[in-house]
Amino acid sequence: MSDRLDMTVTYAVHGALRRELRQLARAMARPRPDPRHVLRAAPGWGIFRSALHAHQAAEDEALWPPLRRALAGRPFDLTRLEAIEAEHAALVSLVAVIDGALADRDAGLDLLGELTGSLVTGLDKHLDHEEEAVFPLVQTVLSQEEWDLFGGAHARRIEPGAARILPWLLDGADARTVASVLAQLLPEPARHAYVHQWRPAYEALDLWGRGTRGALTGAR
Numbered sequence: 266m267s268d269r270l271d272m273t274v275t276y277a278v279h280g281a282l283r284r285e286l287r288q289l290a291r292a293m294a295r296p297r298p299d300p301r302h303v304l305r306a307a308p309g310w311g312i313f314r315s316a317l318h319a320h321q322a323a324e325d326e327a328l329w330p331p332l333r334r335a336l337a338g339r340p341f342d343l344t345r346l347e348a349i350e351a352e353h354a355a356l357v358s359l360v361a362v363i364d365g366a367l368a369d370r371d372a373g374l375d376l377l378g379e380l381t382g383s384l385v386t387g388l389d390k391h392l393d394h395e396e397e398a399v400f401p402l403v404q405t406v407l408s409q410e411e412w413d414l415f416g417g418a419h420a421r422r423i424e425p426g427a428a429r430i431l432p433w434l435l436d437g438a439d440a441r442t443v444a445s446v447l448a449q450l451l452p453e454p455a456r457h458a459y460v461h462q463w464r465p466a467y468e469a470l471d472l473w474g475r476g477t478r479g480a481l482t483g484a485r
Contacts, residue, residue, distance in 0.1 A: 268404055269404050270403060270404055270407065270409065270412045271445070271449075272400065272403070272404075273442060273445040273446060273449070274416065274419060274445070274446050274449050274450060275400075277434055277435070277438060277442055277446050278316070278320050278434060279392045279395070279396065280438075281316065281433060281434045281436065282313070282316070282317060282320075282388065282392060283389060283392060284436070284437070285309065285312075285313045285433075286384075286385045286388060286389055288309060288472065288473045289309070289310070289313070289381055289384070289385060289473070290381075290382075290385050291473070292304070292307075292309070292473045292474060293377070293378055293381050293382070295474075295475070298474050298475070299374070300374065300377065300378070300381075301367065301372070301374060301377055302474075303473060303474040304363075304367055304377070304381075305367050307471060307472060307473055307474050308429070308470050308471075308472055309472035309473040309474075310367075310473075312426075312429050312430065312433045312472070313433075314360060314364070315426045315429070315430060316423075316426075316430045316433060316434065317356075317360065317388075318360075318422075319419070319422035319423045319426070319430065320419070320422070321353060321356070321357060322418075322422050323415060323418040323419040323421075323422045324353065324415075325353075326418045326422075327411075327414050327415040327417070327418035327419075328403075328415045328418075329346070329350055331407060331411040331414075331415075332346055332399070332402060332403070332406065332407065333346065335402075335406035335407060335411075336402070336406065342402060345398045345399075346398075346399065346402070348394075349391070349394055349395060349398060349399055352387070352390075352391045352394065353391065355387070356384070356387060356388055356391060359380065359383060359384050359387065360384065362380060363377070363380045363381060363384065366380060416449055419450070420449070420450045420451075423450060427450075427451065427455075427463075428458075428462070428463045428466070429463070429466075429467060431446075431447070431450065431451060431459060431463060432459070432463050432464045432466075432467035432468075433467060434446065435447075436467075447459065
């Protein structure tokens, strides 16, 4: 049976975040170039951080509140939701600590490796936890109107960085996902810019050093 609510954008975001966690782990595992320099100078960390922040801010604004209201009187499900929100808050703090370490020129590579390793492990588990515990609840208890409000919040949060975040989000996606995500997040007049300006500019980026460019291997 098909899902009642279209969660294509959310699954696409989760997939892109997992993809970049693998790139982050590879960048940190290489002795050269210095991973600290890669994260400070290459665009991969900045785009990843911006996309993660947009996604988490949209959840804070328009997903957790209606879920909490809908789950009133269901203490077990509320406890699961609170646990996921706690993970979410811890990840926000961890990203801020990583940024602080990158800003500190005296921060050692071992510290950065420990912090980014915690992010790779913690965010991957958090995404799994959301998909296993939250997504079924979304399909069960949220209305189409509430889900559309979350989609609108997501689009607003992405908008300031859309020229980089959208090509990043759709890197390697299939044609159906590309069409669905663009229809939900990008007004029709801006899609010309996506095809002719944003995507080529993204493809030229060396995201994580040593030629790890945005390939956009999926259908256009």
